Amino acid sequence: RKEVEQDPGPFNVPEGATVAFNCTYSNSASQSFFWYRQDCRKEPKLLMSVYSSGNEDGRFTAQLNRASQYISLLIRDSKLSDSATYLCVVNLSTGKLIFGQGTTLQVKP
Amino acid sequence: GAGVSQSPRYKVAKRGQDVALRCDPISGHVSLFWYQQALGQGPEFLTYFQNEAQLDKSGLPSDRFFAERPEGSVSTLKIQRTQQEDSAVYLCASSLVGRDSEQYFGPGTRLTVT
Numbered sequence: 768r769k770e771v772e773q774d775p776g777p778f779n780v781p782e783g784a785t786v787a788f789n790c791t792y793s794n795s796a797s798q799s800f801f802w803y804r805q806d807c808r809k810e811p812k813l814l815m816s817v818y819s820s821g822n823e824d825g826r827f828t829a830q831l832n833r834a835s836q837y838i839s840l841l842i843r844d845s846k847l848s849d850s851a852t853y854l855c856v857v858n859l860s861t862g863k864l865i866f867g868q869g870t871t872l873q874v875k876p
Numbered sequence: 877g878a879g880v881s882q883s884p885r886y887k888v889a890k891r892g893q894d895v896a897l898r899c900d901p902i903s904g905h906v907s908l909f910w911y912q913q914a915l916g917q918g919p920e921f922l923t924y925f926q927n928e929a930q931l932d933k934s935g936l937p938s939d940r941f942f943a944e945r946p947e948g949s950v951s952t953l954k955i956q957r958t959q960q961e962d963s964a965v966y967l968c969a970s971s972l973v974g975r976d977s978e979q980y981f982g983p984g985t986r987l988t989v990t
Binding site: 771775809810811812813854861862863864865866867868869 | 907909911916917918919920921924931932935967969971978979981982983984
């Protein structure tokens with residue numbers, strides 16, 4: 768079983784739709800949590816950190832449930848420019864990042 | 877400002893050849909990480925340096941893989957006797973000191989072993 772599991776998709780949604788991604792992690796000692804975005808043939812870039820209290824950045828909302836070891840990302844009012852792969856990432860206490868497989872989002876006009 | 881740079885961007889090697897991949901981290905970043913990303917997968921951790929000290933090499937897949945950062949800045953990932961399964965994108969990331977510091981990724985080196 769992978770340490771971080773995500774549905775690879777693809778998720779095909781129309782512009783303006785709301786879309787949600789989920790991931791689960793297996794290591795209960797995980798310290799911090801993130802969503803990264805990766806465009807085709809580009810490097811991953813930090814989208815946002817994820818906290819138990821939930822956090823929002825514009826159209827993006829991230830949530831962490833430590834008890835269920837579950838992380839989510841909600842994108843409202845999808846834009847064409849949101850098309851990318853979204854990587855769920857866990858940081859162990861050592862600092863190394865453990866990535867999920869990534870979920871591909873394609874926003875259609 | 878300058879981000880993380882990697883060279884070469886693309887490398888084609890014949891099976892059995894040795895390759896060396898270079899990473900120039902952001903100036904002043906203490907921590908440096910190497911990851912391997914196979915097609916359709918997320919990056920996988922290979923190794924981690926804090927300054928010149930290699931603190932974690934648990935992700936290196938075999939003893940053919942070797943990384944160094946002798947002066948605490950530029951790092952080189954070397955792969956000896958390359959195999960086809962080594963074909964992947966090799967990503968380097970750097971961060972300020974501290975385990976929770978944001979990691980900034982370079983563009984990667986795409987290695988193809990034929």
